[in-house]
Amino acid sequence: MPKAEENKLVAKANRTFEESLKEAGIKGAVAVIADGVEMDIRDTPTADVKIQPVFTETTEGLKVLRHSAAHLLAEAVLELYPDARPNAGPPTEDGFYYDIDMKPVNQEELEQIEGRMKALAAKNLRIEKHRLSKKDLLERFSHNPYKIDKIMDNVEDNGYSTVYSQGEFVDFCKGPHVPSTGFLRSIKLLTVASTHYKADENRPMLVRIYGTAFPDDKSLKEFLHNREEAMKRDHRKIGQEMDLLVFNSEWAPGFPFYTPNGFTLKQELTNFMRSLNTLHGWQEVATPHIFKDLIWKQSGHYAKYKPNMFLFTLPDGDNYGVKPMNCPGHVAIFAREPKSYKELPVKYSEPGTVYRYEKSGEMGGLTRPRMFTVDDGHAFLRLDQIISEIKDIISMIKETYSTILGEPSLTFDLSVIDKEAPENYLITYRCRDCGTEAEARKTSMAEELSCPNCSSRNLEPDFTTWDQATDQLRQALDEEEISYTENPGEAAFYGPKIDVHVRDALGRSWQLSTIQVDFFMPTNFGLYYINSESKHDRVIMLHRAIFGSYERFMAILIENYAGKFPTWMSPIQVYVVPVSEKFQDYAKNVHEELLRNEIRSTFDNSQETMNKKIKTIRPRRPSYIVVVGEKEEESGTVSVRNRSNKQNVLKLDEFIASLKSEIKGRVIDQTI
RNA sequence: GCCACUGUAGCUCAGCAGGUAGAGCAGCUGAUUCGUAAUCAGCAGGUCGGGGGUUCAAAUCCCUCCAGUGGCUCCA
Numbered sequence: 082m083p084k085a086e087e088n089k090l091v092a093k094a095n096r097t098f099e100e101s102l103k104e105a106g107i108k109g110a111v112a113v114i115a116d117g118v119e120m121d122i123r124d125t126p127t128a129d130v131k132i133q134p135v136f137t138e139t140t141e142g143l144k145v146l147r148h149s150a151a152h153l154l155a156e157a158v159l160e161l162y163p164d165a166r167p168n169a170g171p172p173t174e175d176g177f178y179y180d181i182d183m184k185p186v187n188q189e190e191l192e193q194i195e196g197r198m199k200a201l202a203a204k205n206l207r208i209e210k211h212r213l214s215k216k217d218l219l220e221r222f223s224h225n226p227y228k229i230d231k232i233m234d235n236v237e238d239n240g241y242s243t244v245y246s247q248g249e250f251v252d253f254c255k256g257p258h259v260p261s262t263g264f265l266r267s268i269k270l271l272t273v274a275s276t277h278y279k280a281d282e283n284r285p286m287l288v289r290i291y292g293t294a295f296p297d298d299k300s301l302k303e304f305l306h307n308r309e310e311a312m313k314r315d316h317r318k319i320g321q322e323m324d325l326l327v328f329n330s331e332w333a334p335g336f337p338f339y340t341p342n343g344f345t346l347k348q349e350l351t352n353f354m355r356s357l358n359t360l361h362g363w364q365e366v367a368t369p370h371i372f373k374d375l376i377w378k379q380s381g382h383y384a385k386y387k388p389n390m391f392l393f394t395l396p397d398g399d400n401y402g403v404k405p406m407n408c409p410g411h412v413a414i415f416a417r418e419p420k421s422y423k424e425l426p427v428k429y430s431e432p433g434t435v436y437r438y439e440k441s442g443e444m445g446g447l448t449r450p451r452m453f454t455v456d457d458g459h460a461f462l463r464l465d466q467i468i469s470e471i472k473d474i475i476s477m478i479k480e481t482y483s484t485i486l487g488e489p490s491l492t493f494d495l496s497v498i499d500k501e502a503p504e505n506y507l508i509t510y511r512c513r514d515c516g517t518e519a520e521a522r523k524t525s526m527a528e529e530l531s532c533p534n535c536s537s538r539n540l541e542p543d544f545t546t547w548d549q550a551t552d553q554l555r556q557a558l559d560e561e562e563i564s565y566t567e568n569p570g571e572a573a574f575y576g577p578k579i580d581v582h583v584r585d586a587l588g589r590s591w592q593l594s595t596i597q598v599d600f601f602m603p604t605n606f607g608l609y610y611i612n613s614e615s616k617h618d619r620v621i622m623l624h625r626a627i628f629g630s631y632e633r634f635m636a637i638l639i640e641n642y643a644g645k646f647p648t649w650m651s652p653i654q655v656y657v658v659p660v661s662e663k664f665q666d667y668a669k670n671v672h673e674e675l676l677r678n679e680i681r682s683t684f685d686n687s688q689e690t691m692n693k694k695i696k697t698i699r700p701r702r703p704s705y706i707v708v709v710g711e712k713e714e715e716s717g718t719v720s721v722r723n724r725s726n727k728q729n730v731l732k733l734d735e736f737i738a739s740l741k742s743e744i745k746g747r748v749i750d751q752t753i
Numbered sequence: 754g755c756c757a758c759u760g761u762a763g764c765u766c767a768g769c770a771g772g773u774a775g776a777g778c779a780g781c782u783g784a785u786u787c788g789u790a791a792u793c794a795g796c797a798g799g800u801c802g803g804g805g806g807u808u809c810a811a812a813u814c815c816c817u818c819c820a821g822u823g824g825c826u827c828c829a
Binding site: 185186187188272273274275276277280281286287288289291317321322328330331334389435437439440441442443444445448449453455580591592593594595626628629630632633634658660661662663664688689690691692693694695696697699706708709710711712720722726728 | 828
């Protein structure tokens with residue numbers, strides 16, 4: 082999508098942009114950018130100003146179009162349901178939505194609403210802007226508490242703001258908007274969802290209607306087609322077609338069961354990560370899945386994580402918890418003996434399976450299961466080793482993604498603390514009363530905390546450690562020349578983190594890799610090393626995961642390749658079919674020779690016809706289909722069909738050699 | 754957890770003005786021995802997500818629980 086182009090056009094003072102555009106022979110603009118500000122084409126500048134016309138084919142124009150489409154949606158809803166109370170309707174990345182306080186709508190009603198929108202678009206109603214005082218605004222929207230809120234929040238007491246009207250419909254809005262509803266003919270309502278007002282679960286539920294709008298029917302149709310194709314890539318669908326995993330919603334809701342095919346894929350990923358870890362000095366360990374609750378209290382997990390943990394009590398009264406994270410286990414190993422400064426960094430890795438009680442509505446396929454395996458790693462460091470370690474992990478991240486996914490579009494985020502909500506994090510507090518430099522930690526609601534010395538509740542949070550850690554992450558990102566956005570409030574409860582996000586087939590963004598600096602857990606567990614002066618010194622922990630979770634990573638992987646994996650990770654690398662039962666023996670030989678060469682071959686010795694076998698295996702997405710018959714048997718060859726349905730006849734040993742090098746090199750595209 | 758929608762055979766789906774369940778694929782049996790996306794015939798397969806209610810009669814209507822999906826909140 083192109084951006085609005087620079088344009089030397091100058092709009093004259095005291096006449097509308099529309100007139101200036103018309104004079105310059107420019108048609109079809111929906112807005113203008115004047116001095117960097119988007120404005121309506123019917124606005125009138127008070128002085129001559131350089132402008133760029135905005136067309137719907139550009140990013141900016143499409144946003145205007147979709148914002149206007151959201152208004153059109155609200156208008157249609159109000160005509161059909163006069164009691165509805167619209168809240169807000171912004172454009173989104175590929176469409177728009179409008180949150181409306183109304184009775185939930187079903188599919189049929191959604192179509193009715195869309196029909197009404199189209200009718201209103203056909204009328205080509207003029208969209209006009211009016212400037213109103215706060216008092217008039219409040220009066221105009223007196224029946225709509227959501228708009229009242231917005232007016233109160235956004236308009237100064239003696240101030241003015243704008244409304245946009247089309248026909249009978251009026252909305253409180255800054256604009257800009259398209260000049261008339263005729264621009265909004267290529268629209269489609271997509272789904273109905275719901276949302277809490279102001280994203281607060283204690284506030285009322287609103288109906289959120291999602292839709293999209295395009296400049297013309299052709300691009301709308303293309304979008305809808307792409308969307309359908311994307312839905313076919315859904316990892317849940319492909320996972321079933323390829324028989325990678327199953328869920329048993331009765332016996333273990335939210336827990337993935339790996340079938341042989343799926344486990345093969347997971348093992349390949351594990352092996353990849355194992356060698357990468359070795360190369361970068363991470364030593365593999367294995368830790369228990371269950372711990373006594375003591376450790377969770379000490380680690381600080383209980384304070385924040387308890388509601389998400391699987392907990393149980395044994396007959397002897399002891400309380401246990403299933404691990405939601407691997408860190409305490411690694412801490413237990415690190416703490417087994419004192420460490421010298423010369424031994425650091427100590428870096429443990431583990432494909433560690435964790436269990437989190439996700440609330441029912443939050444689960445979904447492999448992207449959000451209740452059991453998942455983290456390619457977890459914990460580094461125990463000196464202060465001076467943090468930056469170089471972070472940079473090394475970033476290089477591991479880069480290598481992983483480029484090897485496995487080619488060139489995916491990654492987003493780096495720096496997730497930092499929200500200082501307005503200290504109750505969400507482990508923080509150092511200083512006592513204001515006794516002056517004691519109150520040593521550290523533990524969360525839970527701030528008011529429950531008291532000074533360990535004088536029991537005063539007058540505590541002041543000290544963000545120094547958080548700030549230090551955040552600076553280190555920032556510095557590492559800058560030195561690696563990675564562009565990122567900072568997200569306040571997204572930090573882990575024990576420290577700030579770098580996150581990598583990737584989009585799934587349906588455009589939803591998921592966090593995969595993460596690097597987290599943690600000053601607190603070492604304190605909570607009393608971790609130290611012996612420095613060059615034989616004194617105890619504070620250990621810094623780094624939590625990191627590169628895949629993030631194998632499950633979520635596999636979901637992205639499945640959708641990225643639509644199941645057509647690079648051969649090295651493909652569960653079925655070769656599928657062998659004899660032309661008829663007569664050539665079973667030769668087919669079996671080929672199959673066994675492949676197996677002897679550690680190539681994953683599948684051979685179906687049933688009496689089905691060749692055509693049928695090929696048809697049936699297709700959804701399993703084997704990398705190569707090998708057909709053998711009389712010709713092949715005589716010449717010791719195989720007829721190889723690749724994923725582009727190209728056929729090649731090769732000597733069996735040639736085929737095996739090529740295949741082995743394709744697998745060993747972890748080549749993404751097929752070489753045969 | 755909240756709101757909405759959905760739940761029929763292993764899979765995809767039909768049946769839903771209430772009259773007691775059907776197709777294709779997969780499976781099994783037999784025939785067929787085949788050159789790159791379905792050979793033919795037969796057989797078998799279902800507590801219609803669970804429970805409760807209304808009714809002479811419930812897959813169909815009502816209530817409730819469970820699960821899945823789309824969002825919200827939360828998170829890898």
